[in-house]
Amino acid sequence: MIKKRVLNALNSQLNAELYSAYLYLAMEAYFESINLSGFANWMRAQAQEELIHAMKFYDYIVARGERVDLTAIDEPQKEWDSPLAVFEHVYEHEKMVTGLINDLVDISVAESDHATTNFLQWYVAEQVEEEESASGVLQRVKLTADSPGGLFMLDSELGLRVFNPPVKEE
Ligand SMILES: [Fe+2]
Ligand SMILES: [Fe+2]
Helix, strand or coil, X not given: CCCHHHHHHHHHHHHHHHHHHHHHHHHHHHHXXXXXXXXXXXXHHHHHHHHHHXXXXXXXXXXXXXXXXXXXXXXXXXXXXXXXXXHHHHHHHHXXXXXXXXXXXXXXXXXXXXXXXXXXXXXXHHHHHHHHHHHHHHHHHHHCCCCHHHHHHHHHHHCCCCCCCCCCCC
């Protein structure tokens, strides 16, 4: 059993993770529309990771004997001015999500839900990686600002990103 306040926060983070997947799929579509298929590939992998994040919340809520509550997912932004604008958005978005995870940890601590506090540590560590990878690509897109050749090289490199589904640990 989970206290109502913690359960509501977990369900709302499940929605936020699905929204993240939706946002990255919108970014993928944008990159496909401007023929940067490597950037699009990076976004597909990013969206697949967000679905994993969402399903971990789903499974945790079920494991604690509670019911998942699926609410409407907001429509994501669909247009950006440039690849740079997209990656500025990605970095801002991931920093915002880090804030949501931190707030969720605060709630679990305030409600003395040690199992949830423990469960959330995976996300605390994951957000360090998420911010690092977003800011890493952002810095590199900035370097290509005056060089279309650089942008195409980066596109080839981002095309190599492969999504690795996690191995289920029991
Ligand atoms: Fe996430
Ligand atoms: Fe993320």
